Each structure stands twice: as C-alpha cells, then as structure tokens.
Amino acid sequence: MGEPPPLVALDDVSVVFRTRSGLFRSSALRAVDGVSLAVTRGETLALVGESGSGKTTLGRVSLRLVAATWGRVSFDGRDVTDVAEEQLGWLRRRAQIVFQDPFSSLNPYMRVAELVGEPLLIDGVRSRQERLERVHRALEAVDLVPAARAAAKYPTAMSGGQRQRVGIARALVRDPEYIVADEPVSMIDASSRIDILDLLRGLQLRRGVAFLYITHDIASARHFADRIAVMHRGAVVELGDAGAVIDRPVHPYTRALIAAVPEPDPANRHRRRAVGGADGADGDFRVVEGCPHGPLPGGRRPVLLDMPGDPGHFVACHVMSAAGATAPG
Amino acid sequence: MALLEVDDLHLHYAAGDRVVRAVDGVSFVIAGKGEAVGVVGESGSGKSSLANAVMRLLPKGVARFDGSIRLNGRDLTTLSDEAYRREIRWRRIAMVFQGALNVLNPVIRVGDQIAEPLLLDDRVEKRAARARVEGLLERVGLSAAFYGRYPHELSGGQKQRVVIATALVHDPDLLILDEPTSALDVSVQAQIMNLLKDLKEDPGISMLFITHDIGLASDLCDTIAVAYAGEHVEYGPADRVLLEPRHPYTQRLLASLPRLHGAERPRAMPGEPPDATALPLGCRFHPRCPYRFDACDRHPPALPIAADGHARCWLNDREVAGERFETHLPALAVRGG
C-alpha cells in the first residue's frame, strides 16, 4: 500500500523463442516460464542455475532487451512491457548490463576512454570536458587509477580482471540504479574473482546500485548477494535470503547445485556429486533430477510458495504445497 | 618405481630480448596407477607450458628445455623426437588440451574423429576400430549411438566427453588434462569430474590435472602442486596442502575461494600477478607477500616438508626464519589469517 514499488518487477513473465528447425517446421522454446520476481532498490539478487536454465534471458527481459511474450515488466513503478524502444531512453540510462566475457565484449580498436565514454555520446552529452570528467570518475570508481593513464590504454593490453573493470566502468558512467551482471567473473581466474565481486558489492553498498548477479557459482552468491533465486528450466524454483537458501535448501535442484560445489576441504574430496540436468536432457520441467518423489504428475508446474515458519523463503514444489506452504501476499 | 618422475624441468621461451621462464625448475612424482596430481595456479603461471613440456609439444622460440622426465623408470629426455612420437606421445601419455571443445572438426562424425589415430597408425581393421570407439564412447558416459553424430549436435559436456575418448584411444597410462572444465557450467563440470573419478578407478588412469581452481584439484587429486611464476611453490599430499599450507600464496589462494558454509568472507588476493618477462628478484611472491622479511630478497630453494612435499618459502627454513618458524608458519594454516 504505502510501500514504494520495487525497482524492477516481473509479473508472471514468460519468454518464448520461436526457432526454425526446418523449412516449414518451427518449434517454440520457453526460455522463461511464468516468473514473478522483484529486485528491490539497492539490493543484490543472485540468479543461479545451470546453463540454459534461462538466467540471461530473464536478465535481458528485466532490461526490456528482449520482449516478454506474456506477463508484465515494470521499472520504478512504470510499466515498460509494451513501450516502444524510442520511448525507452530513460530506461537505457537508468539500467545497465555487464557481460560475461571481458575479452570479446570490448572493441579492441578503441581506447578505454572511448569505450567508457561511448554511452555518453549516445546519450548526447556534447561537452568533451564533461564526458572526460565522467569517464575519469567511472574509472576511479572501479579502481582503474590513475584514471588518465588507464583511459589511454587499449583493452588488449590489460588482464582479464582489468578488462572487466572497464566493462563495469562503461556501465557505471551513466550513473545507473540497476545493473544486470551476467556471469561477470566466470571468465576470470579464480583468484582474481573476489576483487571484482568486492567492487560490485561496494558499488551496491555505497552507491545503492541494485544488482541482478547472474552466476553458476552458488558459493559466491552466498557472500555477494542479499537474496538468491534458483532457476531451473525457465522457472524460479527457490527464492530467499542467501543464507537461508544455502543453509536450508528445500528444492532438490537447489540441493544438487550446492552438492556440485567442489569445496577444497578434505571431508569433501573424491565425492561423486549429484548433478542437475543430465547432459543434453530435454527441458521437461516435470523431471527434477534427484527429486525423491519422482516426476511430477500432470502438466502443471508447482508455484512458488512461502515455507511455513520461514518467511521470505519460497519454494516451488508440489510436496511442499501439499504440506501447507502458502502463496505470498 | 614411479609412473612419472619429473625432476628439475625447465622450459623457457625467448620473447624478444627477454626470457620467459614458463617452467622453471619443476619436480613432481606421479606414483602409480590411478594417482592424480593437480597443478593449480593463476593464468600465466606456467601450467600449460608444463603440460606441453611433458608431451614434448614445443612451440617455436624455445630458449631452454632441460631436466629429466622418467616414465616407469625410463628416461624420456634422451629419446629422439621420432621415438617420442612413435612410442610415448598419445600412446603412453595423452592430453586433453585447454579449450579442446572447439577443436573438434565440425564436418566429421565424432566417432570417426576418435577412430582416426587407430586407422592411421595401426593396421587395425575398420570394424575393429569402430567397435573400440563404441566401447570408448560408453566408457565416457555416452552411448555407442553417438558415433554418427556431428559436433554441433552435442552439448558442451558431451563434446568434452568425446575429447576425452579421443585421448583414451591408445590406452595411455597417463592423461594430462589442461583446464578440462573451464568452459562448462557447474552441473556439467560435476559430471565431467565424476567421469574423471571413474577413469581413475577403472581402468586406473593416472592424471596430471591442470586448473586455476584449487577446489577442483582437491576434488580429484591425491597430490597438489601450486604453480606461481613458473615454479611449484608448494607441493605435497592434498590433505596436507589444504589443511596446513606452507606457502603464503597457497594460503591466500585458499582464502580467496568463497565457501558455502562458515562465516569467513573470501578475501581478494593481494597485488597483481608478476610480469613474466621481468620476474621479481629473490622470492617471486615477495611483492605480494604479507609475511615477507629480510631473507626474502634471496631466491628460496624448494625446502622439503616431511618426506613427500616441498615449499619455496623461507619460513620453512628454521634457521633462516628464526622465531617466525614458530609463529608465522602455523598462522598459514588459519584460513583468512
């Protein structure tokens, strides 16, 4: 009622891709399937799940970079589901994306100054002086200092971690309120990842930027996100505070993801790990590997329900709903 | 007699008028059947170069290549290139290259790609080769029906299984795996790791497993070597290295990994990786080392730890370290300390 709207809200959003599989045949792939999710101002929400589960598509639909086939998308209380691209300039400034691959997402022929300043040119910031100042501020915010020296470099002369900082500076230069960070560290050496994640966390805590942190690495989500949403075949199957999801996972798929983490502790070595999704398995949501209750009967997906006694921790599971979990709201 | 004994191996490259010491005095042992040694290190620490040195697949511009490599007691260093190619490479020692997913030929059926070396090198009958490949496909967790598929019809994990089958075609004793899961997501990674654990058991393949993720190395390997700037700065049984690291770099590597449980936050590795063409004098880790002291401007030797390990850090020398031996060394075992 009196509550401010969430920064980003997805309401029962589905994204269906039509893929041509022959001259006359085409098939439909439901990459996102009935997801309702809100990103609160200034929070980091981690989106975890295996390859193909729909994380990137969900991130892109939240930015209106792909259209929702069904459902509504809104930003700061404004419905953007059907707004024409020409009318979305304001959203393009206030919401940004950071890509996974710092090696191919930056044009190797442009200097850092041009790469980071390019969004400002697009926004029509005419004054060279203003662009330069804002580029330097963004570079300083990502610890590429001295900024003047970093600005003169080419990305090819930088390490993976430094290039990713350039990618983040490019997103930051518009002073956004929301950033989708799509596997921002998966291409970077394990030992350099924390630097980048600390940087993103700092931007969130100090500047109040909200993040959708997309990752395969559920252990990093524990430390760098406030909440975790687990995606399985297009749907969010578990959602809650980071600690609750990892310490008290309920959904068998969440459990499998956690068991797949090879933690370097002697007690955890040489174990066969439960794994979600068999290699090349089709996208049948009724099959949840490792679920002790077997395939779901019928054609309905279970909906996200609040766990009894654990408010804010939601699970989509038929067994839970039979056990008295309740729908939110 | 150990399966593989590598002693004081060097592989240096000429880079203009500088030298890159990619492998610089590396020693390790793979004791026997089904044993895995993991090499863990940041990008540029010399992991792939070590693998290429053991395979004797050397690029142009090698400035130095020496040391000893013994396989089942036999000195491979003295073998001619021709004998190496005929008897050792792919036959006794095989390798899965970094980024190997992309090297499958898109227009050849994967079964034929696996069979190719059999048909080339042996007087193997086509039918026998096919049966062998079908067996291998099953061994790596695919079905014989995959023989006729093309690479684009496979998922990333399935492709990596095909690549592993290719390496197994001659029944090698030792399989070198260079970051075999870095292009795969966690679930598929766990599947490939399960497969490697199986192959270790049966048929008992020994492995040199290269990764930048110490968690993965600990999952599979009996022994861990930590690579830094061309050297193995720490080496020993995995349990010991994980619980009682004796090199500050190992400690920082362990502290930088996010843990699922436990309150410690992961901590960033201090400083920047070294410039390969201008390595720091003395201990190569000293510019980043929180424990450095006056001795560290001398280059530390591989100081023995128990009977089966070593660390290149002066803290392990009681005389040089003085009271630090009692205070700092135990502190390395404290995560985040």
Ligand SMILES: Nc1ncnc2c1ncn2[C@@H]1O[C@H](COP(=O)(O)OP(=O)(O)OP(=O)(O)O)[C@@H](O)[C@H]1O
């Ligand atoms: N433009 C598109 N056209 C057709 N199918 C698509 C398109 N984009 C994504 N898909 C499909 O939608 C599904 C979800 O893809 P998405 O990229 O969102 O997954 P993801 O969870 O981000 O995976 P990864 O972890 O590999 O990045 C996949 O099956 C993918 O092949």
Ligand SMILES: Nc1ncnc2c1ncn2[C@@H]1O[C@H](COP(=O)(O)OP(=O)(O)O)[C@@H](O)[C@H]1O
């Ligand atoms: N063919 C080559 N010529 C010159 N330098 C090389 C060559 N291959 C690798 N290097 C250098 O050797 C060092 C070790 O590289 P590499 O063995 O690939 O490390 P890693 O596999 O640990 O990332 C790096 O500094 C790299 O740039």
Ligand code: SF4
């Ligand atoms: S030798 Fe010195 S600088 Fe090197 S790791 Fe040991 S304490 Fe640190």
Ligand SMILES: [Mg+2]
């Ligand atoms: Mg993705």
Ligand SMILES: [Mg+2]
């Ligand atoms: Mg390498």
